Amino acid sequence: MNKDLSNIKKSRHLLDKGECIAIPTETVYGLAANAYSDKATSKIFKLKKRLKKNPLIVHYVSLKMLKNDCKLNENFFYLFKKFSPGPITFILKLKKNSKISKNVTNNKKTLAVRFPKHILTKKLLQKLNYPIAAPSANISTRISPVTKEDVIEEFGKKIKFVLDGGSSKIGLESTIISLVNKPQILRLGGLEVSKINKALKTKLKFNRKNKKITVPGQGKVHYSPGIPIRLNIKKPKINEAFMLIKKRKLSDKNYYYLSKRKNLKEAAKKLYKTLRMIKKKKFKSIAVEKIPSVGFGEVINDRLIRASKF
Numbered sequence: 001m002n003k004d005l006s007n008i009k010k011s012r013h014l015l016d017k018g019e020c021i022a023i024p025t026e027t028v029y030g031l032a033a034n035a036y037s038d039k040a041t042s043k044i045f046k047l048k049k050r051l052k053k054n055p056l057i058v059h060y061v062s063l064k065m066l067k068n069d070c071k072l073n074e075n076f077f078y079l080f081k082k083f084s085p086g087p088i089t090f091i092l093k094l095k096k097n098s099k100i101s102k103n104v105t106n107n108k109k110t111l112a113v114r115f116p117k118h119i120l121t122k123k124l125l126q127k128l129n130y131p132i133a134a135p136s137a138n139i140s141t142r143i144s145p146v147t148k149e150d151v152i153e154e155f156g157k158k159i160k161f162v163l164d165g166g167s168s169k170i171g172l173e174s175t176i177i178s179l180v181n182k183p184q185i186l187r188l189g190g191l192e193v194s195k196i197n198k199a200l201k202t203k204l205k206f207n208r209k210n211k212k213i214t215v216p217g218q219g220k221v222h223y224s225p226g227i228p229i230r231l232n233i234k235k236p237k238i239n240e241a242f243m244l245i246k247k248r249k250l251s252d253k254n255y256y257y258l259s260k261r262k263n264l265k266e267a268a269k270k271l272y273k274t275l276r277m278i279k280k281k282k283f284k285s286i287a288v289e290k291i292p293s294v295g296f297g298e299v300i301n302d303r304l305i306r307a308s309k310f
């Protein structure tokens, strides 16, 4: 039998039994469990060492199943048609009779939902009669995984199975938009806000300092490699790794290129991989060249600012 198919079968079997496994998505790998099961979803929190108050994103493949769990509105349908499956997460109102586990929502009346694009995960979801809750497959506050090896680095033998789908294409988490009331961007991510604005004919902006934005998991400390990060640096110190987005005439062995031609999409894809690589070397800190805050550059800066407050 084709290897992917047998791996999907194994994944399905484990999920049906209420186990937790890792799944590939186009953004980052997720730590997945049956979203309707209290027992299965509680394992996610335990493995990740995640605070109970931090709700989970639920992944769907069909609108039909989503309709059992959430109230859908016009803005949702509009964005769904344009961008799903893809790197966008919607916050919607939860239906009263939804079967979603209380662990997932932390007893709140809203739900974060996403339609992932990765072919293996889509095929897996098609075989299940429940949606899957899946936060990024890393220990809380650490760097999100973009390969099977990254997931194993996080959890070792504690994880039952990783469905191997290669490197995540985007390499950064999804953009989160709340559609509960007026649309509001809650997290920058793999879908540029400018595209959402164009689709909705709006001018939404992300404001990191907006105290009204409540994304429990977007605390100040996040995505941390465990050593200090200094931003907008022209020249690194001794013993410091240097992350760059444009090729320099003279390179050094502590230089890590996110891109050599200022391609911000490419830089975004390499960000977590590079942070992980640097973490394994014995550097005392990380310096980062100035990255323009436009498009994916804004997302990279958002993650680096959070990662620098370790």
Ligand code: TXA
Binding pocket: 025, 027, 028, 029, 030, 031, 054, 055, 056, 057, 089, 091, 108, 110, 111, 112, 114, 116, 134, 135, 136, 137, 172, 173, 174, 175, 176, 186, 214, 215, 216, 217, 218
């Ligand atoms: O790309 C992604 O979104 C990945 C892949 C695996 O799908 N998932 C991911 O999940 O990044 P996680 O748990 O690492 O980040 C989800 C964020 C958390 O900060 C959480 O607090 C927030 O979404 N969230 C979940 N439910 C929410 C809700 N009902 N209202 C507001 N924020 C919510």
Ligand code: MG
Binding pocket: 135, 136, 144
């Ligand atoms: Mg995460």
